Amino acid sequence: MRIRPATAADSPVLQDIETAAGELFRSTGMDAIADDEPFPADVLARYAHDGRSWVAVDDDRPVGYLLVDLVDGNWHIEQVSVHPDHAGHGIGRALIDHVADEARRAGSPALTLTTFTEVPWNAPYYARCGFRALPDDEVTPGLRAVRATEAEHGLDRWPRVCMRREL
Numbered sequence: 001m002r003i004r005p006a007t008a009a010d011s012p013v014l015q016d017i018e019t020a021a022g023e024l025f026r027s028t029g030m031d032a033i034a035d036d037e038p039f040p041a042d043v044l045a046r047y048a049h050d051g052r053s054w055v056a057v058d059d060d061r062p063v064g065y066l067l068v069d070l071v072d073g074n075w076h077i078e079q080v081s082v083h084p085d086h087a088g089h090g091i092g093r094a095l096i097d098h099v100a101d102e103a104r105r106a107g108s109p110a111l112t113l114t115t116f117t118e119v120p121w122n123a124p125y126y127a128r129c130g131f132r133a134l135p136d137d138e139v140t141p142g143l144r145a146v147r148a149t150e151a152e153h154g155l156d157r158w159p160r161v162c163m164r165r166e167l
Contacts, residue, residue: 001091003098006053006065008045013062014055014081015041021081028119030158039067039079054098056082056091066095068103072142074164075103077113096129096165104167111167114146117159131163138164 006014018038025033039047047053047067055062064082068075077099082091100111113131115122123133134143143162150160 001056001058001063001089001094002060003054003056003095005051006044006048006055006062008041008048010048010053010055010062010065011041011044014044014053014065015039017062017065017083018079018081020083020085024084024121025119030116030119032154032157054095054102056086056095058086064091064095066099068099071112071146072140073108074110074112075099075106075108076142076146077111080113092125093129100165100167109167111165112140112143112162114143114150114160114162117161119158123161123163126163126165129165131165134162134164 015038022034022036022038025031044053044067052068054066056064063086064080066080067078069078070076077096080092080095096111103111111131113126115126117123117133127133139147139162147160147162150156
């Protein structure tokens with residue numbers, strides 16, 4: 001497996017990965033998450049153009065991807081998805097570690113993300129990847145804004161948390 005920057009041409013495959021990965025949420029009773037549309041191709045292309053998207057590839061075909069935003073001076077993982085056919089092989093962790101190295105070189109003090117607390121491949125997984133849940137008094141203004149946007153999209157129907165991994 002190799003990790004490389006995403007390209008705009010990868011966008012349709014990334015959408016397929018997100019749709020397939022979303023299906024796993026049905027097993028937790030979170031059908032609304034499974035039914036959610038993936039990022040539009042133009043949004044994925046913008047992440048690629050801006051150098052904020054990486055893909056894990058098998059024979060140069062993406063099998064997982066990660067998107068980042070900049071939030072309060074930290075690289076914020078907006079999305080990380082691995083196709084279920086390739087799950088359980090460390091691809092998500094490899095993407096996270098790759099981006100951590102990139103963020104460190106760019107001078108970011110930490111990686112942040114928001115995620116579901118009770119989904120095994122969300123908060124518990126990220127804790128194993130070196131993230132810690134942030135208590136409310138450590139949630140930055142930018143992360144509060146991310147959470148407010150998530151709430152507007154109905155994600156607060158299930159418990160969520162902000163997490164941070166020091167670099």
